[in-house]
Amino acid sequence: MGELARSIGYEEVIPRDLHFRMNTETVTRHWFNGDPWMTHWMNAILAAVPDGERWVMNSARIQLDNLKDPEVRQAAINFCKQERIHAREHDEMNKACVEHGVPIDVVERVFTRIRTSLQGSLSPDMQCSIAAAFEHFTAIISSVMLENPDLFDETDPELRAMLFWHFVEETEHKGVSFDVFVEASGGGLSGYFKRVGGMGLAVAVGVPIMVGNQAYLLYKDGQLTNWRSAIRMSDKLFVRPGIFTRIFASHFLPYFSPDFHPWDDDNREVIRVWKRAYDKSKDTHKAFDALKAWTLRRRQSVNGSSAESSGAKRKLAIAH
Numbered sequence: 001m002g003e004l005a006r007s008i009g010y011e012e013v014i015p016r017d018l019h020f021r022m023n024t025e026t027v028t029r030h031w032f033n034g035d036p037w038m039t040h041w042m043n044a045i046l047a048a049v050p051d052g053e054r055w056v057m058n059s060a061r062i063q064l065d066n067l068k069d070p071e072v073r074q075a076a077i078n079f080c081k082q083e084r085i086h087a088r089e090h091d092e093m094n095k096a097c098v099e100h101g102v103p104i105d106v107v108e109r110v111f112t113r114i115r116t117s118l119q120g121s122l123s124p125d126m127q128c129s130i131a132a133a134f135e136h137f138t139a140i141i142s143s144v145m146l147e148n149p150d151l152f153d154e155t156d157p158e159l160r161a162m163l164f165w166h167f168v169e170e171t172e173h174k175g176v177s178f179d180v181f182v183e184a185s186g187g188g189l190s191g192y193f194k195r196v197g198g199m200g201l202a203v204a205v206g207v208p209i210m211v212g213n214q215a216y217l218l219y220k221d222g223q224l225t226n227w228r229s230a231i232r233m234s235d236k237l238f239v240r241p242g243i244f245t246r247i248f249a250s251h252f253l254p255y256f257s258p259d260f261h262p263w264d265d266d267n268r269e270v271i272r273v274w275k276r277a278y279d280k281s282k283d284t285h286k287a288f289d290a291l292k293a294w295t296l297r298r299r300q301s302v303n304g305s306s307a308e309s310s311g312a313k314r315k316l317a318i319a320h
């Protein structure tokens, strides 16, 4: 599947130089539905975005001369354009959080220190492998969010428009870092071990930092013992819709398959709903609304058909 999937997606990578109004009104203190634990869970991830984007851009740039496939090279260039714009908009979002007294700047400084020290010590291939791992995480988080836009019902429309634009573009370019890594490292068995090693390092370094950062932000916000909010977050992460459970079970483990490719999970349909609405209206709010309406319709039809089939099964059982 890996080689087949590799041809998917390059034409999807379209940089859109969009600006969003990121300020203390659109990014409220507890911007994720007024919920402190969910907000700081997302803040702990999003705080890493500007610096993470610098990591993945640099990892692709240092390999550009080693890329023989012109399509991969062009996709890598467009990918860097997208990531530069994402970093700019998330810098603005993070500034608004800092204005609320949420110390995201302290968290960001930790990421910057780690990034510069790893960039100084790791080979270009390993930097690229870690970039592919980061990009896999951003793609799978984006995939779950794109399927569940109603999670953001009480988030400011400008902020969720920004986040969903980013989720769409992360999906558009989800294969690029991976292909740059494979092309530059030469693939094969040694490429596979480097890929798994990069993912291992990304998890070993990234997960404790994220957990620590969330605890730090909650502590500074005086919300560490807000158990109601902690329970609500656990429900969202592990039960409904089970963000974390879906990420781990459906998307994380396949990365370790030797012939894995990010486009094995071909979810272009969902981003094309957003893109069609955006291309028609040039309005990211309308594109979000169209996506949300589409996911609700799809959920209803899935529920309807599963209700129909369980009804049919019941009838069959009665008849027998």
Ligand SMILES: [Fe+2]
Binding pocket: 053, 082, 083, 086, 087, 166, 170
């Ligand atoms: Fe990005």
Ligand SMILES: [Fe+2]
Binding pocket: 056, 083, 135, 138, 170, 173
């Ligand atoms: Fe990305």
